[in-house]
Amino acid sequence: MAELCAVIGVGQTNFDANRIDVSMPGLLREAALRALEDAELTWADIDAVVVGKAPDMFEGMMLPENYLADALGATGKPLLRVHTAGSVGGSTANVAMSLVSAGLHERVLTISFEKQSESNAMWALTLSPPFSVSVVAGAGGFFAPLVRTYMHRSGAPEDTGIRVALKDRLNALKNPYAHLKMPDISYEMIRDSMMLWDPIRYLESCPSSDGACAMILSNEKLAERTPRKPAWVHGSSMRSEPVQFAKRDAVNPMSGRMAAQDLYSQAGIKDPRKEIDCIECYVPFSWFEPMWMETMGFADEGEGWKLTLDGTTALDGSRPVNMSGGVLSSNAIGASGMCRYAEAANQVRGEAGEHQVAGAKKALGHAYGGGSQYFAMALFGAEKP
Amino acid sequence: MRDVAIISFAQSNIEDDIRSEVEILQPVAAEAVKQSGMARTDIGFTCSGSSDWLQGQPFAFVMALDAVGSWPPIKESHVEQDGAWALYEAWVKIQTGEVESALVYSFGKTSPGDITQVQALQTDPYCVTPLWPDLDSITGLQARACLESGVVTETQMAEVASRSMRDAMNNPHAVRKADRSPEDLLGEPYRVSPLRDHDCPANSDGATVMVIASAELAREHSRRPVWIRGFDHRIDPPALGVRDLTQLPSAATAAEKAGVAKDKIDFAEVTAPYSHQEVLLRNALGLSDDLKVNESGGSLAAHTLMSCGLNRIGDAAMRIAAGNGDRAVAHAGQGPCLQQNLVVVLEGE
Numbered sequence: 001m002a003e004l005c006a007v008i009g010v011g012q013t014n015f016d017a018n019r020i021d022v023s024m025p026g027l028l029r030e031a032a033l034r035a036l037e038d039a040e041l042t043w044a045d046i047d048a049v050v051v052g053k054a055p056d057m058f059e060g061m062m063l064p065e066n067y068l069a070d071a072l073g074a075t076g077k078p079l080l081r082v083h084t085a086g087s088v089g090g091s092t093a094n095v096a097m098s099l100v101s102a103g104l105h106e107r108v109l110t111i112s113f114e115k116q117s118e119s120n121a122m123w124a125l126t127l128s129p130p131f132s133v134s135v136v137a138g139a140g141g142f143f144a145p146l147v148r149t150y151m152h153r154s155g156a157p158e159d160t161g162i163r164v165a166l167k168d169r170l171n172a173l174k175n176p177y178a179h180l181k182m183p184d185i186s187y188e189m190i191r192d193s194m195m196l197w198d199p200i201r202y203l204e205s206c207p208s209s210d211g212a213c214a215m216i217l218s219n220e221k222l223a224e225r226t227p228r229k230p231a232w233v234h235g236s237s238m239r240s241e242p243v244q245f246a247k248r249d250a251v252n253p254m255s256g257r258m259a260a261q262d263l264y265s266q267a268g269i270k271d272p273r274k275e276i277d278c279i280e281c282y283v284p285f286s287w288f289e290p291m292w293m294e295t296m297g298f299a300d301e302g303e304g305w306k307l308t309l310d311g312t313t314a315l316d317g318s319r320p321v322n323m324s325g326g327v328l329s330s331n332a333i334g335a336s337g338m339c340r341y342a343e344a345a346n347q348v349r350g351e352a353g354e355h356q357v358a359g360a361k362k363a364l365g366h367a368y369g370g371g372s373q374y375f376a377m378a379l380f381g382a383e384k385p
Numbered sequence: 386m387r388d389v390a391i392i393s394f395a396q397s398n399i400e401d402d403i404r405s406e407v408e409i410l411q412p413v414a415a416e417a418v419k420q421s422g423m424a425r426t427d428i429g430f431t432c433s434g435s436s437d438w439l440q441g442q443p444f445a446f447v448m449a450l451d452a453v454g455s456w457p458p459i460k461e462s463h464v465e466q467d468g469a470w471a472l473y474e475a476w477v478k479i480q481t482g483e484v485e486s487a488l489v490y491s492f493g494k495t496s497p498g499d500i501t502q503v504q505a506l507q508t509d510p511y512c513v514t515p516l517w518p519d520l521d522s523i524t525g526l527q528a529r530a531c532l533e534s535g536v537v538t539e540t541q542m543a544e545v546a547s548r549s550m551r552d553a554m555n556n557p558h559a560v561r562k563a564d565r566s567p568e569d570l571l572g573e574p575y576r577v578s579p580l581r582d583h584d585c586p587a588n589s590d591g592a593t594v595m596v597i598a599s600a601e602l603a604r605e606h607s608r609r610p611v612w613i614r615g616f617d618h619r620i621d622p623p624a625l626g627v628r629d630l631t632q633l634p635s636a637a638t639a640a641e642k643a644g645v646a647k648d649k650i651d652f653a654e655v656t657a658p659y660s661h662q663e664v665l666l667r668n669a670l671g672l673s674d675d676l677k678v679n680e681s682g683g684s685l686a687a688h689t690l691m692s693c694g695l696n697r698i699g700d701a702a703m704r705i706a707a708g709n710g711d712r713a714v715a716h717a718g719q720g721p722c723l724q725q726n727l728v729v730v731l732e733g734e
Contacts, residue, residue, distance in 0.1 A: 002481050023511060055443030056465065061514075062438040062506035063465060066720040067623045076638060079620045079725065080474065083437075083465040085444050091462055095474060102480035118510070124443050240431075240461035242451045255458035370447050374461075 004384060005100040006223035006230035007345040008107075009039025009216035015179035015330035018117040019210035024059065025071030027115055031212035031335075032072065035109070038351075039216040040227045043073035046216070047105035052082040052092025052112035053334030054369075057124035059115055072111065084240075086282065086369025088112060089337025090376030093215060094236045097378070100217050101233075107222060113212035114332040121208055121333070140205060140285060142371060144197035147287040149251050151199065154290070156305035158199075161286035162190045163308050165204045165328060168283070171315055172325025174354035179209045179330040204286040204328075211332035213339045220384075231345035231380040234362070235266030243371040250372050256295040259375040263364070264297075267379045272297050272364075276379070278320045278347055278357045280340035281366035284327045289313065292366065293321070296377075315355060323347065323355040337367025341378055348382040389479050390603035390610030391706075391731070393420035393596040394699035398687040400560040401496045402590035406440060410492050410592040411452040417594035418454075418488070422606040425454045428596065429484030431461040432475040434468035434491040435691050438503060453490060453594075460484065467491065467656075468593055468695030469618075469717030469727050475597060476616055485599045492592035493691035500588055500690065507721055509623065520721065521585055525577040527630040527722045528661045532579055536631045536668070539579060542660040543567035546583040546685055549660075553682025558696075560687045561587035586658035586688035593692040595699055604734075611702040615643030615730035618717075623724060636669035636718070636726035643714075643728040645670055651710035652677040654697035656718040658684040670714060670728065680704070694718065698729055705733040 011034025013019070019027055028051075036042060049072045051065050061067070065081040072079070082092040089112040096110035114121075125138055150156070169185040172178040182189075185203075193203040223230040239255035239262070241248055248254065260272075269275045279298070283289045290304030298319065299307055307313050313321035322328075324343040327336050344363035346352045352360075361382045368375050395416040402409055418425050431453060437445045446463050455461065460478075464470045468491025475487035495503075504520035531537040547567045553559035561583075573581045597603075603610035619635035619642075621628055640646075653672050657663035663678060672678065679685075681700040684693050694717020701715040710733070717727040 002483075055437050057437060057443050059510070060506070061510050062504065063436060063720070064507075064510075065465075066507055066620070066724050067509055069620045069724070070622050070624070070627075074620055075622050076619060076635065078618050080470060081465045082462065083446070084461075084463050085447060095462060095477075098474075098477050098481050098483075102477050104477060104480065238460055238462060239458040240450060240455055241458040242455045243447055244451060245456060247456070253458075258458050370444060373447075373450075 002101040003103050004220040005097045005217055005233040007215050007380065008218045008223055008226040008230045009035040009041065010342045010346055011035030011038060011214045012177045012339060012342060013211045014177050015209045015211035015332055017207065017209060019115065024115050024118065025068055027210060028068060028071050028111060028113055028212050031214040032109060032111055035214035035216050038228065041216060046073060046107055046109045048078040048099055048108050049074040050080045050082060050092055050096040050108060050110045052088040053114055054086060054088055055124055058119055058121045058333065060119035084369060084374050086333060087337055087367040087374040087376040088334050088369065089213065089339065090341060090365065090367030091238055093338055093341050093378065094238055094376055096217050097233055097236050100219050107216060107218045109214060109216055111212060111214040112334045112338040114334040115210045116208045117210050140197040140200055143285055144200050146251050146372065147199055147285065150287060150291050154302040154305060156290060160290060160305040160308055161204045162187060164286035164289045165190045167314055168322050168326045168328040171323055171355055172329035175324045178325045180207050200285050206284040206327045206331035209330050209332040211330060211335050213335040213342050215338065215342055229349045231348045232384050234379040234381045234385040235263045236378040237262040238376045241373045243373050251291065252295050252301065253372050255373060256368065256375045259377050260296040263377045263379055267385065276362050276364050277360040278323060279364045280322055280324060280343040282327055282336060282340060282368050283322060284331060286328065289321055320357050323352065323357060337376060340367055341365035345380045348380045387480055388600040389476055389597055389613045390607065391595060391702040392598050392603050392607040392610060393417045394703055395420065396558055396591060396593045396696055396699060398558045398560055398589040398591035398689050400589050402494065406492050406494050407448050407452045409590060410449055410490065413592045414453045414490060414594045417596055421596035423486065423596065428486045428488045429460065430475055430478045430487040431459050432471040432487060432489050434464045434466050434471035435493065436465060438506065439493050439495055439690065449492065453488060467717050467719050468692050469698055472595065472695060472698065473616060473618060473727065476613060479599055485602050487597050489597065490592065490594040491692040491695050493689045494590040495588050495690050496590050521577045521580060523721050524659045525580050528579050528659065530630045531661050534631050537661045537664045539571065540567060541664055542584055543570040545660040545663045546570055549679055549682045549685040550583065552680050553686030556681050556686060558687055559682045560589045562686065580659060583685065584660040586684045587686055589687045589689045591689035591692055593695045593699060595695065609706045609734050611705045612732045613729060614732045617642035618727035620725040625722065630722055633665050633669040633723055633726060636666060639726050639728040640670040643730050645714050645728060645730055648712055650676060650714055651712055652680065653714040654679055654681060654701040655716040656684060656694045656697050658688055660685060662723055666716060670716065694727065701731055705731055
């Protein structure tokens with residue numbers, strides 16, 4: 001019988017375009033120490049460390065976890081390094097959860113990061129690999145056709161993406177860690193910003209950030225003794241599918257739908273629309289909010305955009321999405337998935353500060369990566385499962 | 386702990402394989418799945434290990450998904466570590482009770498670059514990498530420290546290399562094989578003093594695939610399941626000046642936690658890319674001087690970076706499955722001067 005697992009500490013760095021004030025180890029320690037402080041623990045209390053980040057080329061360093069072992073307090077302990085493309089922040093936490101639920105460790109530190117200013121992510125994404133066609137357009141170039149297909153299929157109003165971006169940028173003003181804070185943001189500003197990858201505008205896109213996110217996970221026995229309220233893990237799921245496969249639907253991927261169904265079945269959720277209070281999901285380009293709402297079953301196919309337009313996903317709506325400002329406001333790629341989990345966990349702990357959703361009992365954290373083909377999700381509850 | 390067994394294993398190591406990683410991996414994966422007797426779609430979890438840096442592009446592991454079969458969508462994860470750590474994650478997944486079986490794979494293709502130079506990128510990026518110490522030179526410092534402290538002699542290093550290359554003559558997957566005496570090897574010039582060519586890893590391109598299963602499935606699909614009886618991994622500090630390079634405390638801790646000393650051992654397979662490291666590992670894992678180590682030839686005969694650790698575990702498992710021993714230790718190591726170490730104890734049914 002698997003052990004119960006809970007999040008008992010959360011820590012995030014301040015996100016910025018260039019955290020020149022800290023080294024890579026310094027950045028990780030900022031997040032890890034905040035998580036330890038939140039859980040009122042020290043390094044000695046940690047049994048194992050699971051670290052995640054996206055491609056090593058984003059920092060220009062090979063297998064950096066070995067170099068970071070001391071900074072993560074991992075010396076003499078087990079250290080795992082996860083990399084599952086953009087979903088890595090989520091899947092790293094999932095791996096850490098499995099160490100606890102398998103009964104192998106009592107307390108695990110899980111942390112993920114990206115320090116993009118060390119290298120150049122745009123360069124790292126625009127290599128010409130041998131024997132292959134070079135994709136020189138960056139992530140937006142890959143995803144823009146998927147957004148265009150979604151618009152065509154759903155008939156969504158052309159300004160849905162602008163409205164998502166406006167909501168998330170306003171939410172970010174309430175998040176002390178957010179990278180992009182634009183107090184004078186408006187619908188017109190986003191609409192008039194440069195078209196980068198038609199139909200995705202500059203202000204509908206995520207920034208490139210430096211930052212890290214950490215969580216302390218524990219088993220049931222230790223979670224019951226923790227000074228602050230724990231967030232109980234009700235389920236965690238991962239699914240992957242191939243990128244080059246004519247049969248796949250990259251707009252509403254089967255792997256995403258299966259991961260959500262697996263999550264709901266683990267958590268005993270029959271109707272996610274009624275039972276889940278709020279969602280932090282991976283939206284690097286504004287239009288992915290309505291797309292993921294459909295994939296995860298919060299709207300029927302072709303109707304996800306209505307949740308944005310009728311205010312359901314707003315901070316004061318009936319089922320808020322990306323209360324923290326989301327990936328549109330901070331995108332330290334490797335950390336982004338774990339930020340979604342950490343923000344969801346903090347909602348059910350009642351620790352989300354100014355962007356707290358009153359009375360949130362169940363919150364979903366979501367991450368995706370690759371060519372919309374890697375999915376990681378977790379459901380957090382205020383009560384034990 | 387749930388009982389988990391290795392039920393199939395396949396590998397490919399070629400000195401300079403002209404194929405891409407996906408092309409190398411696909412037939413190896415197909416062979417391992419066939420050997421397991423399970424349908425690909427019945428295997429509950431998939432986990433891999435590789436390094437983007439070898440392929441020279443980000444998300445290098447993504448294309449591998451096409452080679453191992455991932456439709457309908459699969460439960461899958463990836464570590465940026467040797468495949469031995471992917472095996473650990475898969476073993477943990479079975480421990481949670483969520484799945485009953487897993488496909489584990491890893492691959493590495495180092496021939497397009499100068500791998501000893503590339504591995505300078507594993508060091509401290511602010512203070513050490515700018516000096517660009519290649520891995521042979523870093524490891525040469527470790528070998529020198531071992532010689533000066535008397536932990537290892539140059540003759541011992543030559544004996545390890547001589548024996549490994551000779552054993553490799555029976556291993557179809559080895560890329561460096563020779564029948565040469567230690568005295569003969571000591572006549573070779575240094576590559577990086579005190580390391581000679583044969584003291585350094587026999588770099589190869591390749592892939593490794595393994596299927597593991599919980600007890601009931603394993604007995605159903607394997608004539609002699611090879612049980613994972615102990616499994617642990619640990620890491621030492623990164624700064625070379627902080628470590629006593631003649632000792633491997635993380636390997637010793639992993640061996641203790643995995644229960645190596647609990648019973649008699651028939652043989653061991655260890656990841657020692659440089660000859661003196663076999664001696665350090667014998668010391669750290671508590672293996673006696675006369676214990677048979679690396680009958681495969683080890684990394685001195687074929688060293689597919691990111692796969693070599695999983696190869697050692699698979700080689701040991703297949704020897705047990707064939708009835709040539711009942712209890713073995715397998716080890717994987719990575720990082721400069723074997724900074725991170727993993728130990729598995731395997732037992733036959």
